[in-house]
Amino acid sequence: MCKNIFRINPILLFKRFHSQDITFKPLNPSLILRASKFQEELTRLESLMAQNNNSGGGFNVEQQKKYAKLCSITDALKEYQANYEQFKELEEMVKQDPTLSEDAEEEIKEIYPNLEKSKQLLFHKLLPPHPFADKSCLLELRPGVGGTEAMIFAQDLLNMYINYAHHKKWAYRVVSETENEQGNGIVEAILAIDEPGSYDRMKFESGVHRVQRIPATETKGRTHTSTAAVVVLPQMGGEDERETDAYERTFKPEEIRIDVMRARGKGGQHVNTTDSAVRLTHYPSGIVVSMQDERSQHKNKAKAFGILRAKLAELERKEKEEKARKARTDQVTSTDRSDKIRTYNYPQNRITDHRCNFSILDMESVMNGQKFDALIDSMEKYDNDIKAKQLLNNVGQN
Template sequence: MLSALRSSVRLRCRYTTAASTGALRQLEKDGARILRAVQRRMDIRNELMHKAEDVTSQEGIARARQMKELESLHDAWVSWTKTRESLLETIPLLNDPDPTMRTLASDEYTGLSESLSQHISSTFPSLLVPPSPTRSLSALVELKAGVGGSEAALFLTDLLRVYIRYAGSCGWQSSIVQSSEVTGGGLREAIVEIKGDGAYDALRWESGVHRVQRVPATEASGRVHTSTVAIIVLPLGEEGEPSGDDNLFKMEDVKIEVMRARGAGGQHVNKTESAVRLTHIPTGITVSMQDERSQHQNKRRAFQVLRARLMDIKIIQDIAERREARRSIVRSADRSEKIRTYNYAQDRVTDHRIGLSIMNLQSVMEGDGIQEFLDALKQNWEQEIMEEAIDDVK
C-alpha cells in the first residue's frame, strides 16, 4: 500500500508540473497574436538602435522620437520576459518535498501567472495603441439646428450647456465664439471654443447628428416631436491670424472680404465694416465672423475657424489612408450619421455606434453621464486600433 501511495504522489507531482507548464503554453497560445505584435515592435526597436545616424539630422531626430515612443513597450516586454523566466523557475518547486516550500512556490506561481495574464490582457494592448497625434489640441465645437424648428434650437441650447459644463469639470476653458438666436428662444447655430490639452481627443466622438424625442413645452396635445442637432468637433491649433503661408493653407488661396455687421448689437453694428468673411478657394470653405467688436478680432477668429476646419479635413484624410480607418473614425466623420438619441419619455440616451444606453437622461444633460459615453467610445476606438496593429503582423 505504501508503494502504491508513493507512486500516486509521484504521478500527482508530475501532473502538477505538466499542468503548470501547460497553463503557460495555453496563455501564450491565446495571446500569440499580441505577443507577435510586441515582438515585431521590439525587432523594429533593435534595428533602430543599431543604426548609426547623426542625432542632429532629420532622420536621426525621427529615429530618436520613434525609439522614445517604443520605450514603454520595451519596458513592459522586459518585465514580461523576466516574469516568465521566474515562473519557469518556480514550477519545479511546486513538487518540493518540503510542504512550506511548496506553499511558498504555489503563492509565487499564482502571482506570476496573474502578472503574465495582465501583460497580455491589458498592458501590451494599451501600449500597442500609438499615441494620438492630436492629444495636445483644443477643440472647436460647432452646433447647427436641424429638423424640428424652434424645438431643435432649444435642444441645441441644451447640448451647448452640456459641453460647457463638461469642459468646466475637466478644467478646460470654454467661450462661445459665435451664436445665432431664433425667434422664440434657443439658438440656430453656435460655435464654442474649448481650450485645454486633450479637449479635441475627448470630444471628437460627438461629431454627428444628435436626435431628441420629447414633448415640446409649446405642444398642447402632448405629442412627442423628433428634432435634430448636427455637431462637428474640430481640432483647434494655435490662435492668431497667419502672417505668411500656413502649413494648412497659403494666404494667396484665401479671399478676404469685409462688410458691415448685421443684426442686433452695439454701436459697431451696421455702422462700421467690422464683419469678415474668408473663402478658401481650393476647398470652397467659407467662414463668416461678426460677433467681435473690431474687424481685427473678427479676422483673427475667422482664421482660427478656417484653420480648424482645414486641419479637420487633413486629419480625416490622413486617417483614411491607414488601414485602421476602415471602421469607426470614418463613420464618425460622416456628419449626416445619426449617432445618439435622447428619449425623454423613456428617460434613455442611446449611442447607436456602440449600442450603449444610459437609463438616466438627466445625468447626461445635467450631470457627468456624458463621460460614460466618451470613455466607452474611446475604448472602442483603441480596441479597433489594437486589432489592426495585431492584424498587420503576419
C-alpha cells in the first residue's frame, strides 16, 4: 500500500497544486496606511505648489524633488490597489460561481505576475532611501594578508573598478596611488568616480575581497589565498576652492592638525624643497589622511580635506545605522559586515558574493567591467529584500 502512494506521478501532483492554489499574500495593512499618508502629503503639496505658482513664487528645486518622489510612490500605490482589487474580485468569483471558476482561474494566473510586480515596486518605493544615494564616490583600496600577491590583487581590483567606470562612461580619476617596491602592485590607492549616484551603485563594494589563485610570484605552482580591502566613501561636495576653504574652517584648531612633511632646518630661502606632502590628523575620530601626489602643497591639502570629509560622513552614517540596529530587538544581518564579502577564484573562473550567495562564472568579463553589473544587481536585490524585511518588522512592532 505504501508503494501505491509513492506511485502517484509527482509531476501531476505539482500541477494540481499550482492550478488551484494561487495564494497571494497582500501587503501589510500598516504599509498601505503609510503609503496613503504619502498620498495625503502629495495632495497637500500640490495645493501649496499651485498657490506658489499663482503668487509667482517661482521654481523650487527641493519642492519639485519631493513632488517627484511622492508622485512615484502614489503611482505605485494606485497600480497595486487596482491590481489587488481585480484579484480579489476574481477570487470571489471562483468561490461563488463554480461555472465560471475555470475562466477566473485562468485570468488570475494572467494577472498574478503583474500583481506581484506592483507589490514589490511599491514595497521598494517605501524603503527609506540611502542618505548618500545621489553622491559620487571615492574608493579606497589596500592590500590585506598575502604580501606581494595581495598588492597585485589590489592593483587588479583597482583596474577592475577603472574598467567598470570606463564601461559605464563615468568620469574617474586616481586621486592617489602608491606602488609597492617591485612596482607590480599597490600599497594604497584612492579612486574617485565623479558621477552623481555612483555611490549608490558602488556602496556594496565595501569590505574584504578574497582571491584564490596561483600568484605570479609563486614558483611551485601552489594556489594561494590573499585579500584586499575596499572602502567606499561618499564624495561630499566638490573640490571647489571656496567650498573646501569653508569646510576647512568648520574645524576648530584644536580638533585638527596639519603637518607638512619637511626636513628639519631653517627653511625659507635657505632650501628649495620639492616635497609637498601633507598629513591631516583629526583628533576626535583619530582619522589620519596623508597626501603627496601633487606638486602643490595647497592642492594636496585640498585633496586630503576632501578625503577626510568623506571619511567623516561615512563614519557618521555607520554610527547612525548602528544606533538604529541597537534600537531594534532582532539581530539583522547587515550588508556591511567587515568579514570577506567576495571571492575571486581564478582556477575555477568563478566570482562568488558571499552575502547574497551569487556566483558568476566569467572572471574575465567581470574584471574588464562588462559583467560587473551582474554582481551589483544581485547585491542590490539582496539588500532591498533585507531592508524590506526590516521595514516589515518595524511596521509589525509599531
